[in-house]
Amino acid sequence: MPRGIKRRAKAKTEWTSHHRAHLLTGHDHFGRAFGGREALDLDLARAAWEELREELLAEFIADRPFERPAAWWWFDAPEPRREATEGEDNPDAENWLGSPAWWANHRERPEADALASRGCEPFRAYLTRLGLLTPEELHLAKIERHRRANP
Secondary structure, three states: OOOOOOOOOOOOOOOOHHHHHHHHHOOOOOOOOOOOOOOOOHHHHHHHHHHHHHHHHHHHHHHOOOOOOHHHHHHOOOOOOOEOOOOOOOOOOOEEOOEEHHHHHOOOOOOHHHHHHHHEOOHHHHHHHOOOOOHHHHHHHHHHHHHHHOO
C-alpha cells in the first residue's frame, strides 16, 4: 500500500513590529521592514499583507473607522481615489493612499484639511461609493445619521 506524500508546512516569516508599521503607515523610516520608496520589496510586502491582512485591518479600522492602511491601498483598493480638482483624471498617475502623489507633499501641513476638500475624494466617500464599508462602519454611519437627525 503506497504511503501518503508528506507535505511540509510552509514556513511562516516572523513579521516584526517594523513590518506591521510599514504595512499600516506606508513608511519604513529606518529600512527595517520592506525598504524605502526607491527599494521597496513589494513581493515581501505583499506576502506579509496576505498573512496579516485580517488582523491589521480589524485593528486599524477599530482605531480609525472609514480609513484604510497603506497596504490596503497598495494591494486591495479596486481603483484610485477620484481627484476633486478640475481637469482630466490621469489613470497612470502615481498614487499615495489611493490619491494623487502630489497629495503626499501636503498631508502634514496645517492647511491639509482645506486642500483635501479641493484635491482628493475623502476616504469615507470613496469607501461608501464602492460599497467597501465594514458592518461596524455601516453601524457607526447609521448612528451618526441618527444623531444629526435628532439633535
